[in-house]
Amino acid sequence: MYRHTQEEALQTLDASRQRGLSASEVQRRLEEHGPNAFEEKKPKTLLQMFLSQLRDPMIYILMGAVVISAALGEFSDAFIIVAVILLNAVVGVVQESKAEKSLEALKQLSSPTAMVRREGKVSEIPAAELVPGDIVLLEAGRIVSADLRLLSSVNLKIEESALTGESVPVEKDADFVAEGDLPLGDRINMAYLSTAVAYGRGEGVVSYTGMDTEIGKIARMISEAGTEMTPLQKRLADLGKVLGIVAVVLCVGLFGVAMLQGRDLMDMLLTAISLAVAAIPEGLPAVVTIVLALGVQRMVKVNTIVRRLPSVETLGSVSIVCSDKTGTLTQNKMTVTRLFMNDVTEEATRAEYEVYRLLINGMILCSDASVEDGVRLGDPTELALVDLGLAKGITKEALQERWPRINEQPFDSTRKMMTTVHKSRDGETISYTKGAMDNIIRNCPQILKDGEIHALTGPDQERIEAAARDMAADALRVLALAVRWDNTEAEESDLVFVGLMGMIDPPRPEAAEAVQIFKEASVTTVMITGDHKDTAYAIAKELGIAHSTDQCIAGDELSRLTQEELNSRVMDLRVFARVSPENKVMIVNAYRSHGHIVSMTGDGVNDAPSLNAADIGVAMGITGTDVAKGAADMVLTDDNFASIQKA
Structure with a gap:
């Protein structure tokens, strides 16, 4: 819609700027497009989440050990193993609820009401009732209620940092018409759902509502994101499979030898089962949980809150740190x-x-x-x-x-x-x-x-x-x-x-030192930002992240690449500018395709999908939105890049 003139936009949406839509037309479009709200999946019940935690090779073996221990009369052992299984299941339920919390926080960003012109009259209506073609009035202090193609702008500036990462309010121009594809931050004739009017006033025609808005696309990415196991969880799962095979082999082997020697089969069956149970380290999950919990306590002292316990181990395995620029590497203060x-x-x-x-x-x-x-x-x-x-x-x-x-x-x-x-x-x-x-x-x-x-x-x-x-x-x-x-x-x-x-917005004094320490530890720092390429490179060069403009790529070029093409180029790149939420997920996946463990930092709504996609997502505690915090594994309470290095 940003490539259309105002007249073309109104014609495409079959809308009248002077009169707005009629009541009957609003009703028809509401039935066609649905309410201006995010789709809500039926959430998993606590029981469903709890049962899903039991689908693990190690848990299957422990369950078998419970049955066998009880059959042998070792009720104390059976009770301890059950306690371990329950503890791990509860921790898993807490982790799984984080995506739902991200989506819930996303809903809170929507404006509850909107000023619209319908049938020639201006009135305030619930934002959920907006439909494509509605004429919306904007003024300072209001939250934009849908994605709009602006029709007028009088000194209009809109705060878009949560959506684009741009730290300065964007000056809008309703008369601007783009000739080609532009990143979100450069679409100065558009206003987006959940952004805030910082200055001036304007009018716009609703072009997209609900899940079709830019924020809606982010909501869809969050809801469709799968849960990846951490390196530690993968190794424990592999260990569980090996132990299961070893236990079965021991049972069969010992029982077979007993049959050949003509021994009492019942006695040897009990002996074989006892040996198999002994081979299972039922205390291992509890030990791992305790060790990770101790790591969490230590990380609190360096301004890091861990939301997902296994991420403590993942942080130590990170080889690529993808960092936002504004507020993380810089001071977030012009x-x-x-x-x-x-x-x-x-x-x-x-x-x-x-x-x-x-x-x-x-x-x-x-x-x-x-x-x-x-x-x-x-x-x-x-x-x-x-x-x-x-x-x-x-x-x-x-x-x-x-x-x-x-x-x-x-x-x-x-x-x-x-x-x-x-x-x-x-x-x-x-x-x-x-x-x-x-x-x-x-x-x-x-x-x-x-x-x-x-x-x-x-x-x-x-x-x-x-x-x-x-x-x-x-x-x-x-x-x-x-x-x-x-x-x-x-x-x-x-x-x-x-x-x-x-x-x-100058670099944080301690950020350059943290980048250097990462480099000495063979950890590569990458800058991902919604800011302009020149600004991003200047900061990256000062911090030692990039040394040539060849290491930089802008969002418009990035959007033309396939995932495979980016995978082949990504190891030569250090700065990604003017990127969209989809671009950020592509970048994370590209580094992971080379076998890297990737950490992603962010604070805005636009960072939530990539925080989910990374091996470990790190959100900012001070400037971070609730959406970003909900999607992250860890939260930095001081918004400081150096805290990642200390952790």
């Missing part, structure tokens, strides 16, 4: 790292406030973000500007007290700028314009250098553009600032260029 002013580029940590006073003050005042009493409000990019001020000892509140805002032009996607006007107590007026460098410089005939205003020349512009290119090459998000004095109307012409700021 940070200003570079400043450009007076033809000089400087690291933000070394920049003196007095030298960059106008640039820093202007960026802070020309923002709507705030940090008060530890509460952070606003866009992550603007919060980074406020944080820079705090690092230099300047608060936004103090600046606003001296320079209160008297006028403004809000940001919009056409201008890619915003302007605020401020007036001091002594009557001085100044306007700050912040935005994309190309748009800002186009409106700047002058430039500020060392406190003096000069005409902005061709060489000046070349130096500014070169500084911006250098920042962009390191995957920094670049913002420019311009000023104008005595401009009470917030006009965005005849501006004076001030400087640039570059920001990024």
